Amino acid sequence: MSREGGNQDLSETVPRLPGEMLITDKEVIYICPFNGPIKGRVYITNYRLYLRSLETDSALILDVPLGVISRIEKMGGASSRGENAYGLDITCKDLRNLRFALKQEGHSRRDMFESLMKYAFPLAHSLPLFAFLNEEKFNVDGWAVYNPVEEYRRQGLPNHHWRITFINKCYELCDTYPALLVVPYRTSDDDLRRVATFRSRNRIPVLSWIHPENKTVIVRCSQPLVGMSGKRNKDDEKYLDAIRETNRQISKLTIYDARPSVNAVANKATGGGYESDDAYHNAELSFLDIHNIHVMRESLKKVKDIVYPNVEESHWLSSLESTHWLEHIKLVLTGAIQVADKVSSGKSSVLVHCSDGWDRTSQLTSLAMLMLDSFYRTIEGFEILVQKEWISFGHKFASRIGHGDKNHADADRSPIFLQFIDCVWQMLKQFPTAFEFNERFLVTILDHLYSCRFGTFLFNCESARERQKVMERTVSLWSLTNSNKEKFKNPFYTKEINRVLYPVASMRHLELWVNYYIRWNPRIKQQQPNPVEQRYMELLALRDDYIKRLEDLQLANSAKLSAASSSPPNSSQMMSHLQTQF
Amino acid sequence: MFSLKPPRPFFRSYLLPQPQTDDKISSEPKIKKLEPVLLPGEIVVNEVNFVRKCIATDTSQYDLWGKLICSNFKISFITDDPMPLQKFHYRNLLLGEHDVPLTCIEQIVTVNDHKRKQKVLGPNQKLKFNPTELIIYCKDFRIVRFRFDESGPESAKKVCLAIAHYSQPTDLQLLFAFEYVGKKYHNSANKINGLPSGGGGGGGRSIAGSGSSQKTPLFETYSDWDREIKRTGASGWRVCSINEGYMISTCLPEYFVVPSSLADQDLKIFSHSFVGRRMPFWCWSHPNGSALVRMALIKDMLQQRKIDQRICNAITKSHPQRSDVYKSDLDKTLPNIQEIQAAFVKLKQLCVNEPFEETEEKWLSSLESTRWLEYVRAFLKHSAELVYMLESKHLSVVLQEEEGRDLSCLVASLVQVMMDPYFRTITGFQSLVQKEWVMAGYQFLDRCNHLKRSEKESPLFLLFLDATWQLLEQHPAAFEFSETYLAVLYDSTWIPLFGTFLFNCPHQRVKQSTKSYSSTLRGMPSSLKNGVISDQELLPRRNSLILKLKPDLLQHTDSQHNEMEQYFQEWFSKPVDLHGIILPRVSGTHIKLWKLCYFRWVPEAQISLGGSIMAFHKLSLLADEVDMLSRMLRQQRGGPLEACYAELDQSRMYFRARGPHDASATPDFLSSSFPFSPVGNLCRRSILGTPLSKFLSGAKIWLSTETLANED
Secondary structure, three states, rough: OOOOOOOOHHHOOOOOOOOOEEEEEEEEEEOOOOOEEEEEEEEOOOEEEEEEOOOOOOOOOOEEEEEEEEEEEEEOOOOOOOOOEEEEEEEEEOOEEEEEEOOOOHHHHHHHHHHHHHHHHHHHHHOOHHHHHHOOOOOOHHHHHOOOHHHHHHOOOOOOOEEEEOOOOOOOOOOOOOOOOOEOOOOOHHHHHHHHEEEEHHHHEEEEEOOOOOOOOOEEEEEOOOOOOOOOOOHHHHHHHHHHOOOOOOOOOOEEEOOOOHHHHHHHHOOOEEEEEEEEOOEEEOOOOOHHHHHHHHHHHHHHHHHHOOOOOOOHHHHHHHHHHHHHHHHHHHHHHHHHHHHHHOOOEEEOOOOOOHHHHHHHHHHHHHHHHHHOHHHHHHHHHHHHHHOOOOOOOHHHHOOOOOOOOOOOOOOHHHHHHHHHHHHHHHOOOOEEEEHHHHHHHHHHHHHHOOOOOOOOOHHHHOOOOOHHHHHHHHHHHOOOHHHHEEEOOOOOOOOOOOOOOOOEEEEEEHHOOOOOOOOOOOOOOOOOHHHHHHHHHHHHHHHHHHHHHHHHHHHHHHHHHOOOOHHHHHHHHHHHOO | OOOOOOOOOOOOOOEOOOOOHHHHHHHHHHOOOOOOOOOOOEEEEEEEEEEEOOOOOOOOOOEEEEEEEEEEEEEEEOOOOOOOOOOOOOEEEOOOOOEEEHHHEEEEEEEEEOOOOEEEEEOOOOOOOOEEEEEEEEEEEEEEEEEEEOOOOHHHHHHHHHHHHHHHHOHHOEEEEEEHHHHHHHHHHHHHOOOOOOOOOOOOOOOOOOHHHHOOOOOOOOOHHHHHHHOOOOOEEEEOOOOHHOOOOOOOOOOOOOOOOOOHHHHHHOOOOOOHHHOOOOEEEEOOOOOOEEEEOOHHHHHHHHHHHHHHHHHHHHOOOOOOOOEEHHHHHHHOOHHHHHHHHHHHHHHHHHHHHHEEEEEEEEHHHHHHHHHHHHHHHHHHHHHHHHHOOOEEEEEEEEEOOOOHHHHHHHHHHHOOOOHHHHEEEEEEHHHHHHHHHHHHHHHOOOOOOOOOOOOOOOHHHHHHHHHHHHHHHHHOHHHHHHHHHHHHHOOOHHHHHOOOHHHHHHHHOOOOOOOOOOOOHHHHEOOOEEEEEEHHHHHHHHHHOOOOOOOOOOOOHHHHHHHHHHHOOOOOOOOOOOOOOOOOOOOOOOHHHHHHOOOHHOOEOOOHHHHHHHHHHHHHHHHHHHHHHOOOOOOOHHHHHHOOOOOOOOOOOOOOOOOOOOOOOOOOOOOOEEEEEEEOOOOOOOOOOOHHHHOOOOOOOOHHHOOO
């Protein structure tokens, strides 16, 4: 290759973010599972792995943020026989594997392996995550998107029944909760402290959302610490009653325990449990049968098995069924629909919890809020929803995703947030005009859930983020999305106020999100952009063009008219009319 | 704002929006509402009052009270009550909300719950009990249930027997089409032939380039075939008239197309060797000269080789490059009609009849085990392979099937939908149905089982529509029509007004009816356009196909399969040329269930204010707006907008802005089932209540005659 040695020139062609540094590059063979081995040059920076094909008939480019890597394995040894038997096998968090073959002589892979290990798993090497090195500048500050006081004000809070408390200002009451909490007006901070002793990890019931008209609320928390002996706590009981009474409802408070009842019972053994009928007379509890993080992780693994690298062909539907992925999606959606229905019908306020109240609980409250409140269906509204129900309320992103951590088999990892985004996608699919954002927006969020380019999803809770000064030291993902909004807009979006969306949570309508889960397979990829969407955009452009030409025409006409006669032209009136009617 | 024309004996779009100025209109019909709306020639044969139509199974609170009538065309339920949950703004021009055409009835079950008896009613059967309940299972997947608690027991029984009798006629001539045609055409015979445009255009103003001003060729005449030869640029082929008066074969059209090198005299001799005397006939030609030909088996074993050779030589001779012939034996490569019917029966059971919640858990594997999607996929895949042969290998393709009247219809039409953009227009698609199904002798009478006694029932035509839907779903911009059009076309196979889908072959139709008959496909359902494609773009541009032809790279020694794979891969890696070939992706993730068609009557599966119709609605409004603006521009004047609205072609799009002051708010009646309403179909639970399967405990599976016949 004549290009050999032209390192600096070549590195120019590798995209680099401000703050991104080239670490090493190497000639490798990329074993593409779809098109076979391709010779290429791989560049490793402190942010990404970039591969460019060196073959003339292939324009292949791989651009993989190192954050997406979950595991790096050496394959073959120096003495392995066979073509392409020696190299690296990389498992990614986004349902693909990358395999590179290298020359066998001279430990050629050592350098690449070590660079990858170091920069894909910086935590083990006392290195910072790339987000802290990223010097990107955007014209919008994504960190300004979410301001809890403003969001609660939008909901009409505080009001006569609910107050904002700063009891958790220094994360003393609960270190995994946000600083700002909304609680019943009548309950004192001392009461809250006593309630906290009876809730797992002090995650007390606090308000997530209030219905603007009937004033019923969605409240979230963790499980009560009932234990084997069936402990009771008067303060907790009183507190739940206070929540029930905020909207003067006569009926019982509805408690949705997201877990299967068996799991809830089993939790008693470790000190947890659920609200019993005896202790909570004014509450009605039902279980939503959503399984735990381990079940979800295994289910996604099975999905990967049937879609990567090859899509199971002969028994696609039954294979898909056996992953249970869609069944889990269905249960989560069904749960959220029940929450939304209770609240929107004004039947009763709802309290949602699972075990710790940071996985299934976040799924349920945020999905129910998405169904109930059209504000969350806008781009910024959705960002606020994620920021509030997931990030601020301590969904353990760091543990669930394992940012920069090499322990790929960590039992804490689980695709809970992915599952939530999948549910949102199912809703998008069922209601093509209800969301301001498009599928690409969701895929972008998921890509940066892993990438470590932005600070948005780093760390487990607000207190940790504050300690690390994430807001000062990193860029927010919303800076990227909000400065490129056009790219993420759904052209069919029709703004609607206060329509509750009830998706049909039936296997007849739920689909595997092919454009996400099978996006690496060129044979499965669906047409992008969607032709109907494309046609709509073309028509929009055509309309604007026609309107402009008509305007010009009418201006010319009216000029002629006013010159020729005395009748007053009304073309400007007419044009404004024409632009607003649709 | 605009006037509805009275229904004509045309298919037209029989779904039309109701006039919006309903103040006057809706108060008027109320007075005569309990009178059935009858078509010319339709007579009421029996009726019973105080009938309850069940809406939900767990409660009677939504039930409707009214009169049940049986006419020689339909059963009709006439009620004063408004629909419980939905005011439907779109209506069927021929049928009311609660009407079921007799030909659409699949099975009639009468129940007496006091005596715990039920019976499937066949024709001319006796009923020993007075029914308290009547359940009608329809071919279009609806289930309708009536209760007779308050009606006279004798009249209830009579109406059930009447329905059983009239829905299971013993003779083709007893079908309503013959009554209807007689009356209607007699009165206005002159109008029919004089119609300039097939009845689609509104008000005679034709839009330049619009599909709605084109007439669907029926392929009954020499000239239709001749035009098709010219349209496709097929040299080396000629129209042959030897079957005039059906002298040779009763299941071939009078005119068909054969290789120019075969003389009439030879064809006559050969014809004796073919099953049904169905000698090979031409379907279509690619611009590169490769032809698609259908052929029945040669039954004469001695002559087989010789005739086969002669035919193949003739086809080769007709190819400008003298290319070889590729033969595709459909009987060996595709599922047969019995298997397809079995899959369909399972699909139907799964979609409609089992309690909704119970089928949820194993939905995907149950769907797979019906094998319906597998068959859809098999046909698409096989057709795509033939596209490869025709386009890339430059080979003429001969479809071989024993009689050549079933699988061949499906494969021949799918290949043409994929290859020729003309067949993706409404007119083109209809002409394709006419060419490859009606005229080619697809046995609609037997396969649809209109006389309800045939063992030959098989839903091949539906399978074709389903496969077309898959193509439409994957390439929406390549089609002029929408999925609603396909669903409506399917429904019209169960409406015995149209001669199109009533007969086994053209000869039978001519024999059965010396009168004129109506044709489903003549009319123009222009309101079913899909809006994705614009008229100007759609004019078949044959040149685009020619341009696509690549230099011949075909002499590789690779195995054919690899080449074909490569061809498909290459095709999918490029942007789709909407005016060229479209190919289906056929992996398991791409072949989907056609929800609109199969779920439209299932209330639990309805997404209210959801589904793709929501985006389509917006697209329609925008398309009309753009159209209006372009008219204004063309006329180069800035007149008042109202005038332009008045000019808007009324049958242009499904949804249209009704005037300059129309708020474009989303209509509240839209749903994933639109324009069909599941309300009034048997709902297995009240829409808002919890699932109950009270009623269906007695009818858990699709009732089979064997299990129930003995139960009375």
